[in-house]
Amino acid sequence: xxxxxxxxxxxxxxxxxxxxxxxxxxxxxxxxxxxxxxxxxxxxxxxxxxxxxxxxxxxxxxxxxxxxxxxxxxxxxxxxxxxxxxxxxxxxxxxxxxxxxxxxxxxxxxxxxxxxxxxxxxxxxxxxxxxxxxxxxxxxxxxxxxxxxxxxxxxxxxxxxxxxxxxxxxxxxxxxxxxxxxxxxxxxxxxxxxxxxxxxxxxxxxxxxxxxxxxxxxxxxxxxxxxxxxxxxxxxxxxxxxxxxxxxxxxxxxxxxxxxxxxxxxxxxxxxxxxxxxxxxxxxxxxxxxxxxxxxxxxxxxxxxxxxxxxxxxxxxxxxxxxxxxxxxxxxxxxxxxxxxxxxxxxxxxxxxxxxxxxxxxxxxxxxxxxxxxxxxxxxxxxxxxxxxxxxxxxxxxxxxxxxxxxxxxxxxxxxxxxxxxxxxxxxxxxxxxxxxxxxxxxxxxxxxxxxxxxxxxxxxxxxxxxxxxxxxxxxxxxxxxxxxxxxxxxxxxxxxxxxxxxxxxxxxxx
Numbered sequence: 001x002x003x004x005x006x007x008x009x010x011x012x013x014x015x016x017x018x019x020x021x022x023x024x025x026x027x028x029x030x031x032x033x034x035x036x037x038x039x040x041x042x043x044x045x046x047x048x049x050x051x052x053x054x055x056x057x058x059x060x061x062x063x064x065x066x067x068x069x070x071x072x073x074x075x076x077x078x079x080x081x082x083x084x085x086x087x088x089x090x091x092x093x094x095x096x097x098x099x100x101x102x103x104x105x106x107x108x109x110x111x112x113x114x115x116x117x118x119x120x121x122x123x124x125x126x127x128x129x130x131x132x133x134x135x136x137x138x139x140x141x142x143x144x145x146x147x148x149x150x151x152x153x154x155x156x157x158x159x160x161x162x163x164x165x166x167x168x169x170x171x172x173x174x175x176x177x178x179x180x181x182x183x184x185x186x187x188x189x190x191x192x193x194x195x196x197x198x199x200x201x202x203x204x205x206x207x208x209x210x211x212x213x214x215x216x217x218x219x220x221x222x223x224x225x226x227x228x229x230x231x232x233x234x235x236x237x238x239x240x241x242x243x244x245x246x247x248x249x250x251x252x253x254x255x256x257x258x259x260x261x262x263x264x265x266x267x268x269x270x271x272x273x274x275x276x277x278x279x280x281x282x283x284x285x286x287x288x289x290x291x292x293x294x295x296x297x298x299x300x301x302x303x304x305x306x307x308x309x310x311x312x313x314x315x316x317x318x319x320x321x322x323x324x325x326x327x328x329x330x331x332x333x334x335x336x337x338x339x340x341x342x343x344x345x346x347x348x349x350x351x352x353x354x355x356x357x358x359x360x361x362x363x364x365x366x367x368x369x370x371x372x373x374x375x376x377x378x379x380x381x382x383x384x385x386x387x388x389x390x391x392x393x394x395x396x397x398x399x400x401x402x403x404x405x406x407x408x409x410x411x412x413x414x415x416x417x418x419x420x421x422x423x424x425x426x427x428x429x430x431x432x433x434x435x436x437x438x439x440x441x442x443x444x445x446x447x448x449x450x451x452x453x454x455x456x457x458x459x460x461x462x463x464x465x466x467x468x469x470x471x472x473x474x475x476x477x478x479x480x481x482x483x484x485x486x487x488x489x490x491x492x493x494x495x496x497x498x499x500x501x502x503x504x505x506x507x508x509x510x511x
Contacts, residue, residue: 001047005039009051009101012036013058019145020063021419029145030171036101037115037176043105052101056094063140064090066415074226074411093137096126103498116187118497119173120166124490127165131388135334138387139420142168147423150452151202156430157477159486160389166490167198206451211474215371215402218249218257219439219446221464226410229265238265239278243285245465250289252467255371258439259295261312261383261406268297268315269323287321292369294380296406299328309359314380314406316367324368328361329382331391366399376472378402383409387424389431389484396432396480401472403434408441409460418444418460426452432480434473 015032018025036055040048067089072082103122104115123142131138143164146152155163174187222241228234246257266278286293299313312329368375379395379402386392386405395403405425409418422444429436429448436448446457447468458464 001043001050005043005047005051006054008035008039009055010058012039013055014062016055016059016142016145017062020140020416021423022416024148026145026147026149029142029168031175033119033169033172034176034179036097037104037119037173038179040101040104041176041180043101045102045105048105049098049102052104053094053098055101056097057090059097060090060093060140061087063416063420064093066412066417069413069415069417070411073413093130096130100126103494107497114187115177116170116174116190118494120169121490121493121497123169124162124166124487125494127162128484128487128491131390135331136388138389141165144420144423144427147426147452148454150206151199153427153430153452154202154205155198156427157205157433157479160393160431160479160484161424161427162389162484162487162490166486167194170194210450210471211401212471213372213374213376214469214471215256215369215376216252216254216467216469217402217404217437217447218246218252218254218465218467219437220245220249220257220259221440221443221445221458221462221466222260222263223442223461223463224410226408229262229410235265235278238263239282241463245463246285246289246293249465249467250291254291254467256292256294256369256378257289258404258406258437259293260439260441260445261296261314261408262298263295263406263441264297266297267300268313269299283317283321286317287319290319292319292324293317294367294404294406296382296408299326310357311361312358312382313361314382316369325365327365327367327380327382328363329358329385330361330364331385331388332358332360333384364394364398366395376402378404380404380406383407386428387421389428389479392428393432393480393483396434396473397476401434401474402470403428403432403436405436405438406440407438409444410442414460418442422446422457426454431477432473433475433477435470437468437470 012033012035015028017023019029019032036051039051043051065086067086068082071077071085072079077085100122104119107118127141141161143161146164153164171191174191177187178185220242222245224238224241229238242259242263249257264282267275268279294314294316296314299311301309303309314327315323316325318324366377366379368377377399379400381392381395381403392403409421412418425436425438426448429450430452433450435450439445443458443460443462445464445466447455447470449455449470450473455468456466458466
């Protein structure tokens with residue numbers, strides 16, 4: 001390992017950064033890993049690990065830097081310790097590209113002509129692992145860089161986002177393999193043919209008709225400052241803002257109104273006097289609006305020994321003001337809504353101010369809303385949950401034909417994170433062929449159809465109410481029915497490749 005190889009690895013990291021929002025140069029992803037692959041040629045496993053880690057550190061430092069903003073401004077952590085926390089997270093995430101580099105180095109020069117198969121399988125397997133290990137953090141999966149390139153991402157209804165990542169790495173590896181040895185162009189041929197098949201499939205899916213039927217939905221964005229949200233002095237102001245914006249939205253005759261995550265600055269259905277009064281007021285408002293309301297609210301229940309079970313919940317109120325369905329968030333944010341390993345990390349507090357740690361729900365709730373004479377089934381996923389492909393597809397597999405997602409992205413500030421967060425919802429729509437309606441406290445709110453077209457979005461940190469008629473999803477996709485089979489196949493291939501030790505080349509005089 002020398003300065004040249006280190007520079008090549010760093011260049012790969014930088015090219016990956018600018019492929020993602022908010023730079024949005026997706027074409028660079030198709031060549032971003034070429035420098036890293038060139039740097040790995042002929043390296044030892046140790047050096048491969050270090051070079052992959054360097055590329056990964058640059059990549060994640062450029063895409064998850066927003067963590068510092070969240071931890072500093074809303075977690076109350078001083079700037080320098082907050083930056084160190086972000087660095088530790090980036091070092092952890094960089095372990096996955098580091099393992100990628102080590103694995104490619106282990107395969108050795110003899111297998112570099114087959115780089116176009118081994119590299120994408122390894123990368124995809126590691127993205128799958130990152131989705132689940134330590135509760136999972138599948139942020140900045142490589143495929144997400146292509147969220148606006150619709151013909152290329154339609155394959156996600158079979159492979160999930162992981163298939164797009166696989167294809168990107170295949171092209172990168174084929175280019176690198178050809179540069180290393182120009183006599184070996186089989187990888188380029190395979191990559192070009194694969195791209196042709198994927199794009200053809202993409203255009204066929206984009207030209208397919210939508211499912212008959214429509215539901216008109218309004219999403220409301222209150223733009224409530226995080227510092228004011230739970231201040232009792234602003235409690236009535238928060239509710240009045242959402243009521244005013246909802247009255248504006250009602251002029252478009254929606255069949256469902258959606259408010260963001262934890263919209264209510266109180267515990268809906270809570271037992272104390274203030275919570276009961278505010279709950280009754282919201283029910284009365286819904287009854288007067290005569291339109292179903294889906295909104296987020298913190299809730300709690302009294303458990304044994306006077307314990308409190310706190311949940312991040314979503315409620316669907318009927319036009320009559322009755323609670324028709326309740327969903328409790330399944331996948332909680334570590335250090336945001338609960339502290340993992342609390343007995344060890346007793347000195348760490350979660351970022352969300354509440355009466356205790358949040359408890360996870362246990363049901364993939366599907367709700368029903370009447371729309372134009374037919375019932376439309378829908379689900380809601382709360383904030384962080386939209387980044388987990390398998391979690392979202394389970395709701396659709398349970399019968400949801402519309403995905404709604406409610407979130408409070410105020411934590412991110414004016415960073416790239418709100419744009420990155422929104423881009424992932426595009427893939428949930430394509431994977432399941434189900435439209436997405438997104439309501440965010442400070443943005444981005446908007447609508448995505450079942451082909452991944454972004455129909456409408458709001459700006460961040462502004463009030464907004466958007467109304468759209470969207471077509472519900474139809475038949476289940478392969479991905480919805482079977483999940484991450486493609487990614488697990490890549491994992492199996494990777495383990496097989498690494499299990500078989502490469503043969504050592506014999507000297508010419510011993511052949």
